[in-house]
Amino acid sequence: MQTLRVELGERAYPIHIGEGLLADAGLILPHLDQPRVAIVTNTTVAPLYLPQLREALRAQGVESISIVLADGEQYKDGVTLNSIYDALVEGRCDRKTTLIALGGGVVGDLAGFAAATYMRGIPFIQVPTTLLAQVDSSIGGKTGINHPLGKNMIGAFYQPRLVLADTAALKSLPPRELSAGLAEVIKHGLVRDEAFVAWLEQNVEKLLDCNAQALAYAVRRCCEIKAAVVAEDEREAGVRALLNFGHTFGHAIESGLGYGKWLHGEAVAAGMAMAADLSRRLGYVVQADVDRIIALLKRAKLPTAQPGIAPGRMLELMAADKKAEAGKLHFILLDQIGAASIRAEVSSGALQQVLIGAP
Amino acid sequence: MQTLRVELGERAYPIHIGEGLLADAGLILPHLDQPRVAIVTNTTVAPLYLPQLREALRAQGVESISIVLADGEQYKDGVTLNSIYDALVEGRCDRKTTLIALGGGVVGDLAGFAAATYMRGIPFIQVPTTLLAQVDSSIGGKTGINHPLGKNMIGAFYQPRLVLADTAALKSLPPRELSAGLAEVIKHGLVRDEAFVAWLEQNVEKLLDCNAQALAYAVRRCCEIKAAVVAEDEREAGVRALLNFGHTFGHAIESGLGYGKWLHGEAVAAGMAMAADLSRRLGYVVQADVDRIIALLKRAKLPTAQPGIAPGRMLELMAADKKAEAGKLHFILLDQIGAASIRAEVSSGALQQVLIGAP
Numbered sequence: 001m002q003t004l005r006v007e008l009g010e011r012a013y014p015i016h017i018g019e020g021l022l023a024d025a026g027l028i029l030p031h032l033d034q035p036r037v038a039i040v041t042n043t044t045v046a047p048l049y050l051p052q053l054r055e056a057l058r059a060q061g062v063e064s065i066s067i068v069l070a071d072g073e074q075y076k077d078g079v080t081l082n083s084i085y086d087a088l089v090e091g092r093c094d095r096k097t098t099l100i101a102l103g104g105g106v107v108g109d110l111a112g113f114a115a116a117t118y119m120r121g122i123p124f125i126q127v128p129t130t131l132l133a134q135v136d137s138s139i140g141g142k143t144g145i146n147h148p149l150g151k152n153m154i155g156a157f158y159q160p161r162l163v164l165a166d167t168a169a170l171k172s173l174p175p176r177e178l179s180a181g182l183a184e185v186i187k188h189g190l191v192r193d194e195a196f197v198a199w200l201e202q203n204v205e206k207l208l209d210c211n212a213q214a215l216a217y218a219v220r221r222c223c224e225i226k227a228a229v230v231a232e233d234e235r236e237a238g239v240r241a242l243l244n245f246g247h248t249f250g251h252a253i254e255s256g257l258g259y260g261k262w263l264h265g266e267a268v269a270a271g272m273a274m275a276a277d278l279s280r281r282l283g284y285v286v287q288a289d290v291d292r293i294i295a296l297l298k299r300a301k302l303p304t305a306q307p308g309i310a311p312g313r314m315l316e317l318m319a320a321d322k323k324a325e326a327g328k329l330h331f332i333l334l335d336q337i338g339a340a341s342i343r344a345e346v347s348s349g350a351l352q353q354v355l356i357g358a359p
Numbered sequence: 360m361q362t363l364r365v366e367l368g369e370r371a372y373p374i375h376i377g378e379g380l381l382a383d384a385g386l387i388l389p390h391l392d393q394p395r396v397a398i399v400t401n402t403t404v405a406p407l408y409l410p411q412l413r414e415a416l417r418a419q420g421v422e423s424i425s426i427v428l429a430d431g432e433q434y435k436d437g438v439t440l441n442s443i444y445d446a447l448v449e450g451r452c453d454r455k456t457t458l459i460a461l462g463g464g465v466v467g468d469l470a471g472f473a474a475a476t477y478m479r480g481i482p483f484i485q486v487p488t489t490l491l492a493q494v495d496s497s498i499g500g501k502t503g504i505n506h507p508l509g510k511n512m513i514g515a516f517y518q519p520r521l522v523l524a525d526t527a528a529l530k531s532l533p534p535r536e537l538s539a540g541l542a543e544v545i546k547h548g549l550v551r552d553e554a555f556v557a558w559l560e561q562n563v564e565k566l567l568d569c570n571a572q573a574l575a576y577a578v579r580r581c582c583e584i585k586a587a588v589v590a591e592d593e594r595e596a597g598v599r600a601l602l603n604f605g606h607t608f609g610h611a612i613e614s615g616l617g618y619g620k621w622l623h624g625e626a627v628a629a630g631m632a633m634a635a636d637l638s639r640r641l642g643y644v645v646q647a648d649v650d651r652i653i654a655l656l657k658r659a660k661l662p663t664a665q666p667g668i669a670p671g672r673m674l675e676l677m678a679a680d681k682k683a684e685a686g687k688l689h690f691i692l693l694d695q696i697g698a699a700s701i702r703a704e705v706s707s708g709a710l711q712q713v714l715i716g717a718p
Contacts, residue, residue, distance in 0.1 A: 034684075036685070118513060144476075147445075153448060156476055326395070326455070
């Protein structure tokens, strides 16, 4: 097991990474205020890991209730959130009951927002079971739900007390989910670490084959990057925004298609290809950089173009993005592979060409 | 104009109190990030103060959209909250748009929670127009909505950047609202300041007559008490809980009757009479103290007994209260007039007698 820390003063917390951690409730115990938890998970994850986690907790004298949600981004909404509140009230969960998110990004975002707002905040633990959640969404305290007009439009910054990443869980991931997680892995490299991009270019097939050593390294490296960025800028006033590379396009794709059609990571992959293209059209990177990025995304079995949403509709959706200010879009663009900047003034001609997929 | 400060480090903010402050948008201007605000108010307050506030802002070059809610505690729910989100999205409000709550406690709680959670938090200003909101609910950052099974069950701690209390607005209050506000005024005295209770005993009729000087003094004294308590214990880990005196009973009355039947202050008044009675039955205060409290509440035209909800139902509702832990109720009880403590172990016999209103 390896342990990193997200250094956030009195809200600092550990990230434990390793094989089989799910069965070790002793790692969870020190973070509980009472021997009682509510586990939020979904119908896909529950049969795989819920009995194991509950049994491990029970063996340590911790009682649990479970709240099983439907699986998919299309359920990351107010209706599902309310079903969590109802279950917490009915289960007599109080201010000291810890909420555990067991699952991927959607489960973590929903459960985290419920924890942030039930009784004005209860203790929260992340047990991510997908690659995307282990390398990205479970760390840093972003929680929330979607609005029909905008991804993650309603939410809160709310840090967990612990992130427990059991890399054994990645073996059960369907290939499509694994690829979607690789999109965020590649993103960490593109915005912060060219050497990691080079490592990914060497190891992407190993990752797709669920090679345990390669996955463990990728998870650890992403957690290191993310933990450092979050510690520096918890509320996204600066450097943290760079981790949204590809997300302005990606969020527009997700809401344009209807949540749940493409996985979040798939939309981010296409969004990164588009953001790289825009960076090239504006002269920040060269075509060879774009080709290198697209080649890596393709090897990771990810889309590299948006799925045919009309450019006008894309623009409309992007204008509703959280990163827009006074109607002006902000883009994260590459300065080179391994470094990015946030830019507000972008030529609408170049943007238009990206949206229509001009050569 | 008088100005107090809530000392909360980087989240510190001023409370301005005075006549006619609503027309002085210059007080708001320094707290805005962009010349654009969304004003949340209700159908009762809008005709009285919304045009005045918008005009004052417009004169300073600040554009505003307005979101007008139905009036009443029964609307402090997820449906109304969603209508605020929808209006913010449709109005293209972004992370730098300030949300202004113009109204009483319900408007402030709803708008504050919307501000806390829209795009993971946008700037927020309280412009309380009722006595209850000016002396209590607008200060300290408690925001939230009700759940059918529990008052304020969903919410967040989210501090405003400014509280602007225009005491001229109190002249338009219906007598019932004024009395309801007096319940929280009296509460501040009972838990923290016997001299203020004595002052209230001298001045309660003046307050009911909307005597400007008396109201201004009462608002200022309550704000002083509240600001000091919040600065000491923002998240209610200790002393702040004392300000919930009467609220465990009061919340049970509100949800037992159905939200909106009694005003919050009315339920708190009956709850304080019950909590005083419980304090006496457990030997912390004497009958003369209880009589003194009940006499003051009656002079303020407030109820002093619960409205006939079955004791078993009251207990059930109280068990769902946020202050319960592992099924155990916590009560705020008086040690004397002007001082209170939080107590977990309460004889169920004494509680039963309070609930049935035994002599």
